[in-house]
Amino acid sequence: MGAPTLTKLFKIRGGVHPDDCKLLSADQPIETLPMPELLHIPLQQHIGAAAVPMVRRGEIVKKGQLLARSQGAISAPVHAPTSGRIMGVGGYPAHHASGLSVRTITLKPDGKDEWRDNTPPVKDPFTLSPEEISKRVAEAGIVGMGGATFPSAVKLNLRKRYALHTLVLNGAECEPYLTCDDRLMREQPSEILDGVALMARALGVEQVLFAIESNKPEAQAAIAEATQAHPNITMVGLPTRYPMGSEKHLVQTLTGKETPARGLTADIGIVVHNVATALAVHEALHHGRPLISRVVTVSGNAINQPRNLRVPLGTPLENLIEHCGGYKQEPARLISGGPMMGQPLPSTRVPVVKGSNGLLALTQDEIQAGHEMPCIRCASCVQACPCGLVPLEMAANIRAGSLDNSVNLGLLDCIACGSCAYVCPSHIPLVQYFNYAKGELASRQRMQHKQGETKRLAEARSQRMEAIKKAKREAMMKRKKEMEAKKKREAEATAAAEAQA
């Protein structure tokens, strides 16, 4: 309301207008969830290599203590959400559609919630160098909270390789139901902006655009007011349209520039971060608190009391549901994240992880699941796709098994936003086709890699065999020769002896 709109906005292609359903939880202030009985903290809560455990069974840890360190360039450490005793390091069902188990640290809270005290917070983080900021962000285990869970420090280091000029704060929260970013922006605008300013410093950019969709007027107002303290940060109101929050489309809306295919927004000088990430940066640098909890929207018509909860990482989902009064009715689907891009969950035992921004229990009526029919080529999906793809043809090719064709049609440019499947009157699970194909392609690539490897091995082996054979032959020849020489010598000797005789 009354929010200043900075520049003219640019149009993006496609997109859809799903019912945003945010009223269910938008007015619920963020509440802190009581500490559960047990925490299950997976070692992999981010994109990249899994963290390496640093604790052993039976060890007592303090809140914020490092539980597992990162390994490799793209990875993130994991910290203890509270103080307590390590019950074990082993397999536990992952927060993932597959229901597979992953290595997880199980922590039994001792109820004291005692902080470790070794990292003294810096007085004024703005005196830190950009390198130092991103180092601390990395140490705090901060990953992108907008869903991608990419280690944020890596993104903050992008200034080394790209000429950056703008940081965009992604407050679009374009997924229906989700209100966690909305609540954060309403409740902690100045903390967020502080984090933003730190990130801008780390990136070395002058201009910061804080983009918020127009269906969150209170958040817009709160941020607009807080920006008065930050002259280089500008609040921008966005039209409400899914997937406005996709970083490439967000950037296009703001600047009119398209990110090159297979490239990063940094290619055009822009880095995008989520608002919750900014808050985490603030917490890490001002208070020395690593990323150990996050805000989760619990919503959906099957939930008794939809809420926004601040939850320690590793809390089983059943605790969240219980805290929200349980089910109104048996949900038809239990989803992590928003209804457009979220993942179905195999059970309520799985823990909250760094990337969980929503837990939705949806009723049959909300899902609008229909019987799958053949594609009628209505082109709704073509019109809806924000990436200019032809989903129906990609899906048809995938169904017919010609994955290469679907790649030629642009499969790898698909951002899996789900707009196409949302509008499809035939209820075709288009996104699943694409996900399947992407996975299958990756698996084939692995196969091919392995084949190259085995080919090398096989060749090496046959060479070795050859060498062995040759060596044997040579040895034999040598022996033969030796024998002959010996014989000859003997013969000579005897001859000589005879001659002598």
Add this chain to the structure above:
Amino acid sequence: MTAAILIITALGIAMGTMLGVAARYLAVEDNPLVGEIEELLPGSQCGQCGYPGCTPAAEAVANGEAPVTMCPPGGKALVESLAEKLGVSVDLSDVDEKQPMIAFVHENFCIGCTKCFKRCPTDAILGGPKQIHAVFSDACTGCEKCVDVCPTECIELRVIKPTLQTWYWPEPSKAA
């Protein structure tokens, strides 16, 4: 009528000369197809195709004697690339992809006879004489050669389990 015969004969001779000349001066060497195909094949010389190795298999494919679907280890991806190379169309739905398997040595029964080790075409089995042998999963192609030679029948092929990194959505039409 003799004129007719003469003229057509002349035409025939002229044409024949033309083709003869063309064949001489426009000759092209044999196609390098075999080599190219061999490049594509897995190269593990496992013999599952029914040919003694990948080179004979490549020759057979190039001569059209073997179908592009002949190599089980290559899977669908290989079929596709072969079909592309040869310009033929195949019905991929007929190629049922064998689930990738790897060998697994039951350590309790392994007597360290090294028979499997000698048999494995990709050196995927590690271990010396009288030691317990283990399978190096990244190198094993699941060719089953080691299974038969083991005197204690302690080698078994197992389906490779997906991990979070390798799991992906099933194809919708095949999903439950």
Add this chain to the structure above:
Amino acid sequence: MDQMEYFLIILSTALVNNVVLVKFLGLCPLMGVSNKLDSALGMGLATTFVLTLAAFAGWLLEHYVLTPLDLGFLRILTFILVIAVVVQFTEMAVRKTSPALYQVLGIFLPLITTNCAVLGVALLNVQQENSFLESLLYGFGSAMGFTLVLVMFAGLRERLALANVPTAFAGAPIAYVVAGLMSLAFMGFAGLTTN
């Protein structure tokens, strides 16, 4: 006005009296080389080249050899001989000079000898007593008609390959039906030019 007439010859041979759909010539390559759009395009180009050349050669043979000597009964023999040789020569030449083009056209060239449209058009030219230029245009127009239908057909078949056709019809049978429906559609051009 003359130009108009030539235009009409091409139009009529390409659309109204389409070699494939109306005259029933060249059906085997239509069925054989229409699985992929790119191959179809290649086949169309190769055929266009050969057909025009055949019309040209046919006219020369007819007017300088067969008619003067009254050897009409040798027409088929000489035409097909010349066509076969021309095709084979072209194949060799293309293969040598442009391997890239050979990749596209090469495999089709031998097939063209047996494309009856090539001989058919040469013979029809004689039957209709076309002049030299008319013969060429007739050959070219027919080839354009062939290419047009072949390319459209290939497009349709590429879509068929992705469609859920009942097994009994999948593949060739449905392709024939589609050819039938295309032929039905082309009947709309009837009467476009009186020829």
Add this chain to the structure above:
Amino acid sequence: MNEAPLISGPYTHARSSINRTMGLVMLALLPATLFSLYLFGWPAIFLFITTLIAAMVAEAISLRISGRPSRPFLLDGSALLTGWLLAMTLPPWAPWWIGVVGALLAIIVGKQIFGGIGQNLFNPAMVARVALLISFPLEMTLFNPPIPLFSAQAPGFLDSLSITFGNSDHLDAISSATALGHYKTELSRGLSITDITGGTDTLWQLTTGTAAGSMGETSALLLLLGGLFLLYKRVITWHIPLAMLGTLALCAGIFHLIDPDTYLGPLTHLMSGAAILGAFFIATDLVTSPTSIRGQLIFGAGCGLLVYVIRTFAGYPEGVAFAVMLMNACTPLIDHYFKPRIYGRDSKGEPLSYAEKGGES
């Protein structure tokens, strides 16, 4: 694990379905249909019902044979709509078997042997209409002027039964060519357009539908209304209809300017024959038209051009069905060559590149 099958998102869905789309199209057709049924009386009603029933029966039988579930496919409304549109293009007093044979051709040859809904390459109703026209030119070119239900000359219920189901020669006596057919015949005799019209206001007759023709030609105004309704409901987009009608009008306009005596004016072209029905209901058939916007514009323009060429220069008085079928045959090509531009790539599919990386703006 969860009992529900593992289906990937999105887990919310727009309230759209095939039934709804087809239902809306039928709703849009309803006013024009009712008006035409009124205009042509009982025989038209009988033929209409017969055709619809035959279409449904053909669909049911085909589904049974191919072993697919009948209920969802029968109830999706597409067979009914195909039958409906086919009936709209038949001479209203044609004998019953025309409708039945047409429906069988449309559903079986036009649709089901391709694998049913969504798989067909040609517009089923147009396949049937063209096949009928070529097979039974006599029955398919005998039209009658409108004799509204309950008017004095209108045949009674029983008479009508014999017109549709018996073999009555009733029609020959009152047969009358359609406007386009009349123009075509008379022009071929060398008459000029002013001679033919004789000064009567045919355009108005055509627009209000008081001229001879099939049900789908006689109420251009109501059909236009229905078309606008579909646009409003976003079942179709404006691209195909506008491109088709625009091209038709443009061609007609140019030739009419050159020689008004041998070439009909653009308005006559738009309002006569199946131009409106074709542009809004037939060329727009989702299954057989291109998917991209540019493709749809080209498709529409192609239809318009072919309609004009066939009407004006070729043998048939009306060319909508042929034009649509010809463009249907081009649809895969259009789809292949005119795809939307992919985000982040240029029109050739290469990734965009900015001259200086991270360029400043």
Add this chain to the structure above:
Amino acid sequence: MGTPVEPQYRKRIGYQAMLLGGFSTLATALLVAGNIATKDVIAERQREDMLASLSAVVPAGNYDNNLLENPLTLERPDGKPLSVYRGTRGNQVTSMAYEISGQGYAGEIRLIMGLDAQGKVLGVRVLSHTETPGLGDKIEVEKDNWILAFNGLSLGNPPREKWRVKKDGGQFDAFSGATITPRAVLKAIEDGLVFHQENNAALRQPPVINTDTVTRSGVNSYEQ
């Protein structure tokens, strides 16, 4: 293709040339022989064909010569040559037949028309047409009697203005739903009759008797 090892001589250009040349010789020789064997029979068959269609339009009792002998070649109004076959009795031309054509619905309709010396129609038959089966093909005598209605008519009978289909105010029936075809046939016949009238003199001149083979003896008779 799959020939294993080729002897060297086969690679020579001369070998290819001689091979193809040899086969050409053989082929031509065979065909020449075949041609000689069948030429006359085929010519005979073609004459029979012509005769068959002629006799359909010229009743047998009308003449005593061979209709195919001495055809007269005249120039049609459009400049193309037209062969007229004449039946004679004694030295008198009693009947004649020639080809006429009109532009039908879907293409040219070729007809053959027989007339007596006075220009009365003896018979008309369709030689070839491309009209719509079921509509325009009723002009074939196998399908309908319509074409027989012209027997006995001539240019003045009925009067010229009645040489129209009923729909155009004339006296002839048309087929329902297909007026174009009958119009075309009518026009062709009318044109043919006009042609007869205009070339009456030339047509009635008796053929030259003393030629013994079928030649184009009458070629120039019209010009004088």
Add this chain to the structure above:
Amino acid sequence: MSSDYGRIAKDGIWNNNIVFAQALGLCPLLAVTGTASNGLGMGLASTVVMIASGLLISLFRGIITPQVRIPVFVLIIAVLVTLVDMFMNAWMHDLHKVLGLFIPLIVTNCAILGRAESFASRNNILPSLFDGLMMGVGFTMVLVMLGAAREVLGSGTLFANAALLLGQWASFMELTLIPDYKGFPLIILPPGGFVVLGFLLAGKRLVDRVMSNRQKRVTTPQDSATATPT
């Protein structure tokens, strides 16, 4: 050897049928099959050419070089076709009138050259001759089937004008199956030819499937497994 001939016969007539399996020879097939009799005539003429070309080509295969292979083959075929054309014109004139334009096109009936390339130039005289016969019979069979189907559906008769083809004795074959049939001209026209051929081929597929199902039930799995070369 006898089983070899058995296989050639089975291939020619069914498994590797020129039309059904190889999709060759389509132009004459579609063009003349307005009636069953025309189909039969075309089939017989083509068969004669196929047999003779199989014979001649396998006879000469020793001396033909790859370079001039195709021209020589087409020469041989052209001679045969022209001879057939001449003889038919002389002694089966009525049929010739119907098939006229298409006889020359037997030359390019791709099936004949195809057989020359893939069979006659690699086999001995007797098998080549037999292959020609069987391919011809298979082709004729399809021609007659398609002709019959189109004739019955399109005009309601069967073997109309058979007497023209086979002589007066064959007139018993001329049937009018559906009296007072209005006719369905579409079937006789080009579109109908394609569509009916499509249905015919689909029918062949069904027959194949039924037969292979039956076979599966009879033979044990081992029998059906194909032997792999080693």
